Amino acid sequence: MGDVDAFLDQALDGGPVISVLHGGARYYALVPASVPRTWRDAAEEWQAVEVDCLGRGAYLGVPPPARVEFDAETWASYWAVPVAAPGELCSPLAVARVIAAGTHLTTCG
Structure with a gap:
């Protein structure tokens, strides 16, 4: 997990990320609520590559x-990248780039 956490910290410029360990690791990058509706497409x-975007009502x-x-023995989740300060979130563009790169690697290679 440490290598993934370090990568996300760098790729998302220190934006906060939660890791949930239920049934395999899942990562949630926290972005502003004002993410454009164009993200829906x-x-x-x-979703085809098992990426979920949580929104209102989630x-x-x-x-x-x-x-x-x-700590897999005692925790179900942890801050892979901790919150640096109140209100500091991940850049939606940086998150989209990480998703695109991961999608490319898993489908092409």
Whole structure:
């Protein structure tokens, strides 16, 4: 998990990411609520590669602020990239680039 966490920290410029360990690791990059509606088209395409975009009406459990390291024995989730300051979120464009790169790697290689 450490390598993935470090990659996400760098690729998302320190934007907050939650890792959930139920049934395999899933990562949730937190973006502003004002993400453009144009993401809906991309989100539908991303579902084919098991990328979910949560929006209004969705709930995501948030780990305590101090839970910043992977510990599969005791925690179900942790901050893969902790929140640096209130209101600091991931850039939607950076998240889209990470998803596009991951999609390309999994479908082409």
